[in-house]
Amino acid sequence: MKIAVCIKRAPDMESRFKIAASGTAIDETGLKFDMSDFDGYAVEVALQINEKAGSGETTVICLGPDVVQETIRKALSMGADRGIQLKADSVPADSLAIAKALAAELKDGGYDLILFGKHALDTMTGGGGPMTAELLGLPCLTAASKLDFADGKATARRELEGGAELLEFPLPAVVTIDEGIARPRYPSLKGIMAAKKKPLDVKPAQLGEVRVTVEKMELPADRPPGRIIGTGPDAVPELVRLLQTEAKVL
Amino acid sequence: MPNILAVAETRGGALRKVALEAVTAARAVADAAGGGEVHALVFGPPGMSAKVESLAQHGADKVIVCEHAAYDKADAESMSATIAARAAGCPVVLLSASAQGKDLAPRVAAKLNAPLLSDCLTVQLSDNAVTVTHPTYTGKLIATLKAAPTPVVVSVRPNAFVPAVNAKALAAETIAPATDPAASRVKVTEVVATGGAKLDLGEAPVIISGGRGLKEAANFKLVEDLADAFGNAAVGATRAVTDDGWRPHADQIGQTGRLVSPDLYVAVGISGAIQHLAGMRTSKTIVAINKDAEAPIFKVADYGIVGDALEIVPVLTAAVRAARQSH
Numbered sequence: 001m002k003i004a005v006c007i008k009r010a011p012d013m014e015s016r017f018k019i020a021a022s023g024t025a026i027d028e029t030g031l032k033f034d035m036s037d038f039d040g041y042a043v044e045v046a047l048q049i050n051e052k053a054g055s056g057e058t059t060v061i062c063l064g065p066d067v068v069q070e071t072i073r074k075a076l077s078m079g080a081d082r083g084i085q086l087k088a089d090s091v092p093a094d095s096l097a098i099a100k101a102l103a104a105e106l107k108d109g110g111y112d113l114i115l116f117g118k119h120a121l122d123t124m125t126g127g128g129g130p131m132t133a134e135l136l137g138l139p140c141l142t143a144a145s146k147l148d149f150a151d152g153k154a155t156a157r158r159e160l161e162g163g164a165e166l167l168e169f170p171l172p173a174v175v176t177i178d179e180g181i182a183r184p185r186y187p188s189l190k191g192i193m194a195a196k197k198k199p200l201d202v203k204p205a206q207l208g209e210v211r212v213t214v215e216k217m218e219l220p221a222d223r224p225p226g227r228i229i230g231t232g233p234d235a236v237p238e239l240v241r242l243l244q245t246e247a248k249v250l
Numbered sequence: 251m252p253n254i255l256a257v258a259e260t261r262g263g264a265l266r267k268v269a270l271e272a273v274t275a276a277r278a279v280a281d282a283a284g285g286g287e288v289h290a291l292v293f294g295p296p297g298m299s300a301k302v303e304s305l306a307q308h309g310a311d312k313v314i315v316c317e318h319a320a321y322d323k324a325d326a327e328s329m330s331a332t333i334a335a336r337a338a339g340c341p342v343v344l345l346s347a348s349a350q351g352k353d354l355a356p357r358v359a360a361k362l363n364a365p366l367l368s369d370c371l372t373v374q375l376s377d378n379a380v381t382v383t384h385p386t387y388t389g390k391l392i393a394t395l396k397a398a399p400t401p402v403v404v405s406v407r408p409n410a411f412v413p414a415v416n417a418k419a420l421a422a423e424t425i426a427p428a429t430d431p432a433a434s435r436v437k438v439t440e441v442v443a444t445g446g447a448k449l450d451l452g453e454a455p456v457i458i459s460g461g462r463g464l465k466e467a468a469n470f471k472l473v474e475d476l477a478d479a480f481g482n483a484a485v486g487a488t489r490a491v492t493d494d495g496w497r498p499h500a501d502q503i504g505q506t507g508r509l510v511s512p513d514l515y516v517a518v519g520i521s522g523a524i525q526h527l528a529g530m531r532t533s534k535t536i537v538a539i540n541k542d543a544e545a546p547i548f549k550v551a552d553y554g555i556v557g558d559a560l561e562i563v564p565v566l567t568a569a570v571r572a573a574r575q576s577h
Contacts (some may be wrong), residue, residue, distance in 0.1 A: 013388045013505055014524050026391065037506055093395060095366055096359055119352075121388055121505065125368040127356035134360035139327070139435035142353040145499065155439075159500045160349040161408075162450035163261075165324065166440040173436075179506050180492070180499035211365040215381065216394035223531065226538075226549045232557040233565040239537065240569045242553055247535040249456070249514040250480075250573055 001056045001112040001149075001171075003046040005080070006102055006132070007039040008091070009064060009071040010122040017219075024214040035071050038117025040184035042177040045147060046115055047079045047185075057081045059109070063101055063205050064091050076195035077187035083198065086205035093212045095127030100208035102128065103135035116176045118143045126176070133174035141167055143178040251286035252375065252400075254279055255340040257333055258290045258305050258313075259350055262441070263298060263322055267453050268346035270308045270413035275373060275406045276344045277309030277416055283375040287311040291336055293329050295322040299424050309416035315424045320431035323441055324350055327434035328427040330357035335428040337362055341400035342375055347407050348452070355405045365397035371410045380404060388505035388528040408452045409511050444500055451503065454484035456514045459503055459530070461488040463519020463540055463559050467496035472563040473518055479570040486510070488526050504529040519559040522547025539563065 011017075011031040018027040035043070043060065050056030060075040062068045063086040072083035086101050106114060114133075119126030126142070133140030145164070146157035156167045159178060187195070229238050243250040256276035258269035273290050280286040290310035292302055299315040306313060316332050333354065337343045343358060345351035347369040359366035367373075370382035371392070379398035385407070386393045451457060458480070460473040470485070477483035487497040489504050503510055505528035515533035520526060522538070522545055530536070531550055538551035539559050548554040555562055 011387075013390070013528070017387055017390055019391075026387070093393075094397075095356065095368075096363070099356075099360065122386060124384070124386055124388070125366065126352050127359065127366045127368060130353065130356035131360040131366070134357050140357070141326075141436050143349060158349070159444070160261075160441075161452045163441055163443045164500070165438045166442065167436055167438050169436040211399070212367065212395055212397045214393055215396050217386075218392050218394075220385075220389070220392050220532075223536075223550050224552070226547075226551045226554055228543065228548055228551075228554040228556055230555055232555070233562050235555045235557070236562065236565045236569050239553055239555060239566065240573055243514070243535075243537075244573060247514065247552065249535055250570065 001049055001053060002110060003049065003056065003113045003115060004059045004061055004106055004109060004111045005039070005042050005046050005075070005115045006061050006128065007043065007071060007075060008036045008120045009033050009062065009068045010036040010120055013121050019217050019219070024217055026217065033071070035074055036117055036120045036122065038119060038177055038179060041179055041181055042115040042117050043075045043078055043080060044182040044184040045177055048182055049149065059084060061086065061102065061105060063088055063098055065089060069200060072200055073195050074187065076198045077191040078185055079191060081198065083200040085200065085202045087202055088205040088207060092207065092210040093123065093214050094210045095125050096131055097208040097210045099128050099131035099135055101205040102132045104206040105203065106132065107136060112171050114138070114172070114174045116174070118176045118178050129174055129176035138172055138174050139169050140174040141169055142176045144175050145178045145180050147175065147181065251284055252280070252341045253287040253289055253339065255333070255337050255343045256288055256290050256310070257345045257351065257354065258292045259346050259348060260292060260294045260298070263295045265292070265301065265304060267413070268348050268408050270304060271408065271411045272344055272346050272406060273305050273308045273310050274414045275411040278411070279342060279344070279373050279375050289314060289340070291316065291333060293321045295319055299422055302422060303420055306418045306420040307415055308413055309418060311418050311421065313420065313422045315422055316427055317424055318427050318431055323438040325431040325434050325438065326353050326357065327436065328429045328431040330354050330361060332428040333358045334361035337401060341378070341402065342380060343401060343403045344373070345405045347405035351405050355403050359403040362401055362403065364401045364403050366403045367395055367397055368405050369407050370404055371407055373404055373406065389509060389531065390528060444498065449482065449484040451484045451486055451501070451508050451510050454482060455512055456480045456483035457486050457510055457512045458483050458516045458518065459486035459488070459520060460491060460518045461520035462490050465560070469560060470496065472560065476516065476563055476567045476570065479567045479574070481574065488520055517547050517551070518563055520547050521545040522550065
């Protein structure tokens with residue numbers, strides 16, 4: 001299959017974040033960046049589909065400044081065939097503007113399947129996939145935890161609260177990927193070497209009008225410091241008393 | 251006066267709790283912006299219109315019921331087309347940031363060529379602009395975002411708005427879908443229940459969660475027993491435990507799993523990795539039971555007990571049962 005995977009560069013979420021002097025962004029100094037988690041699953045899914053079929057091509061697309069080439073190379077080192085950077089000075093907070101740039105690139109690509117992670121871990125919006133599908137007029141399903149292609153029919157599963165939907169859909173389609181579907185592989189040394197020679201095109205991002213702005217970025221209010229009330233089963237009566245009288249949840 | 255369109259979510263022909271939260275949120279936005287009307291839009295199978303009284307009770311001036319036999323299941327294509335068609339003249343279209351709402355909201359935004367603000371904790375409409383707060387970076391930071399001009403599509407985080415009664419006379423209108431669900435390309439063939447009769451993690455007032463400290467999958471029985479003792483509790487798990495297959499992935503609480511904020515969160519045998527804390531740190535009261543007094547979970551726990559979860563939990567279960575029986 002001809003598969004496109006739209007990926008995003010995001011900081012390591014284990015980092016201790018600081019707010020930049022502007023007050024509207026994080027301070028990126030010293031942070032480690034990588035492909036956003038769910039996007040890694042999406043790349044893995046694409047590679048497995050084409051490996052199983054024994055043919056096909058996986059293209060990764062990433063919007064942003066030149067530093068995102070590192071993220072594209074990571075996907076290429078996992079096994080993707082080629083990369084496209086949609087060059088922009090920064091990644092806007094407006095997912096529709098981004099979707100417009102992606103749709104402009106994908107429109108004439110002849111892709112059978114377009115994958116996204118279900119959301120980026122930094123902005124946590126999850127708009128890019130379904131919006132791109134709408135702009136391209138393609139069928140879309142979100143947060144797939146299982147995907148199957150057999151007898152010319154595509155089926156998927158998506159998790160709901162306390163349940164799951166089983167779905168059928170035609171190709172071409174846009175699918176966003178949940179975790180648990182496949183474990184992203186680590187790039188091999190051979191993969192890393194090969195990635196250096198794979199094509200990486202750079203094109204200007206045709207962003208739509210940006211209508212969402214970050215007014216402020218702040219740390220959430222701190223929880224009161226933790227309190228240990230006792231040790232072992234003997235502490236249970238005191239816990240029950242506090243849950244009843246202080247927290248009033250029992 | 252601006253009117254707000256709120257999508258009130260159903261499943262299997264019944265309103266979900268997030269439906270009341272969405273109407274409550276829309277009511278608050280409309281009132282703060284000068285008192286426009288709240289129009290609640292509901293999708294359901296024939297007969298749905300007899301089950302929407304609670305939306306008026308929670309502040310909907312008008313309830314628009316889109317009935318179709320296909321809507322015992324979700325059909326995102328025809329639902330998003332219907333929402334977009336009914337959005338005309340509304341500066342804000344408000345949905346729940348549930349699995350269904352997160353699927354619909356971006357489609358509606360693209361159809362309306364409107365900006366999207368996802369998973370919001372607060373929503374404000376003024377001067378043709380919408381300002382929200384939204385957890386970012388797996389909940390470690392809170393962003394204040396502004397989208398302008400209206401219309402703007404907004405989804406609100408489950409549990410961020412407490413359903414509030416604000417009774418209006420029920421004014422219901424029944425409509426047909428804007429596009430035929432039979433023509434939709436993606437079909438939901440089946441909806442399977444994964445939680446049995448148990449409460450969902452996003453809606454349960456109490457969550458009992460287990461981690462590696464339980465030592466083996468079979469010991470999750472202790473966590474389930476404690477949840478039973480509370481009577482209103484759901485069972486969650488850490489990523490380590492779901493990755494090892496002790497529990498289904500859908501039960502995972504953390505930055506890549508469910509983000510929850512129940513009234514009470516009991517962490518059993520959980521050390522408190524950053525990735526787990528991201529999913530539960532907004533819980534109102536946190537209890538931690540762990541054998542390592544230095545575990546990071548104790549830094550956020552209102553009440554911590556140091557010790558072996560396998561010894562402590564059965565005693566707690568019995569004590570909770572006794573406390574609830576004496577009410």
